[in-house]
Amino acid sequence: MNLRPYVLAAAAVVAPAALLGCPADGMTLAEAGQAMEEVAIESQASALTNGTIDLSTNFTIGQAVEHAAAELKTFVETQLPCAEVTLASNTLTVEYGAKEGNCTYKGQTYSGKHAITVSKDDEGEVVVDHVWTSMKNQKIEVNGTATVRWNLEDPSRRVVHDLSWTRLSDGKHGEGSGDIVQKPLEGGVIEGISIEGDRAWDGDADDGAQGWSLVVDKVEVRWVDPIPQAGSYYLTSPNGKEATLTFTRIDEDSIEAKLVTGRKEWVFVVHKSGAIEDNNTDS
Numbered sequence: 001m002n003l004r005p006y007v008l009a010a011a012a013v014v015a016p017a018a019l020l021g022c023p024a025d026g027m028t029l030a031e032a033g034q035a036m037e038e039v040a041i042e043s044q045a046s047a048l049t050n051g052t053i054d055l056s057t058n059f060t061i062g063q064a065v066e067h068a069a070a071e072l073k074t075f076v077e078t079q080l081p082c083a084e085v086t087l088a089s090n091t092l093t094v095e096y097g098a099k100e101g102n103c104t105y106k107g108q109t110y111s112g113k114h115a116i117t118v119s120k121d122d123e124g125e126v127v128v129d130h131v132w133t134s135m136k137n138q139k140i141e142v143n144g145t146a147t148v149r150w151n152l153e154d155p156s157r158r159v160v161h162d163l164s165w166t167r168l169s170d171g172k173h174g175e176g177s178g179d180i181v182q183k184p185l186e187g188g189v190i191e192g193i194s195i196e197g198d199r200a201w202d203g204d205a206d207d208g209a210q211g212w213s214l215v216v217d218k219v220e221v222r223w224v225d226p227i228p229q230a231g232s233y234y235l236t237s238p239n240g241k242e243a244t245l246t247f248t249r250i251d252e253d254s255i256e257a258k259l260v261t262g263r264k265e266w267v268f269v270v271h272k273s274g275a276i277e278d279n280n281t282d283s
Contacts, residue, residue, distance in 0.1 A: 026262020027241045035235055035243055036259070038212055041174055042201050044140045045165035049132060050182075051108045053148055053159065054189070055079065056092075056116045061126060061152065065090040065118040072116065079105060092116040096135075106223055108137045126150040132163075141166045156183045174209075176201025185220060192222035194231075211238040219247070227255055227270050 203209025
């Protein structure tokens with residue numbers, strides 16, 4: 001079995017260096033492949049919602065919530081002429097793909113419905129609630145909710161979500177929750193975000209994929225890269241086995257992704273184009 005397709009899928013994340021307590025009898029290669037597939041699908045769901053969350057942060061802080069929602073309506077209409085946008089009080093409803101025109105934002109093409117409610121807007125904190133209904137990009141469909149709380153004194157946003165997702169290529173399903181803190185990179189959010197927190201989910205029961213958990217540790221994501229440029233994912237499988245996926249930038253074009261489980265490790269180099277160098281063997 002070759003891990004390349006699973007790591008390539010994980011690389012599509014919009015989506016952590018030392019191994020934490022991983023036992024000597026780590027995952028087999030087959031189990032690691034399943035783990036990478038699960039991480040990839042869950043991360044694609046998170047990437048879809050993060051993209052629309054980022055879209056909905058564009059309004060002036062410190063005004064009435066109704067005015068913030070109205071300002072956001074104007075921004076969405078200018079960025080995505082494909083969208084049918086309606087406003088009722090402080091809730092904005094966006095139906096992506098309802099009209100002709102561009103429906104792509106930061107590399108993702110959207111369809112489906114997205115309700116955005118500005119619950120609080122002041123100089124210290126902003127709270128925005130999200131509901132996604134049959135929300136899709138090129139790879140996955142997502143339904144669910146999130147509450148996003150911005151801390152403006154220590155620029156960051158906390159995202160607490162409950163989601164279900166279906167991979168469009170084969171119908172593979174999952175559902176889970178997460179509590180993540182996002183901060184802008186040194187170059188600002190226009191460059192990318194850093195992510196820390198926890199996520200947990202259940203995959204398809206017939207695959208034995210119930211009960212995954214993931215710790216996200218100092219992960220840095222640039223919008224222009226196919227995978228994170230730094231940080232680690234610490235993954236625990238349903239049978240209690242652990243693995244670490246660590247990202248390290250090599251140069252402007254290349255990032256190393258290392259999967260470690262027990263005493264085994266596999267190393268991949270992912271280029272900006274998405275091409276992967278895989279010099280691993282199955283042993």
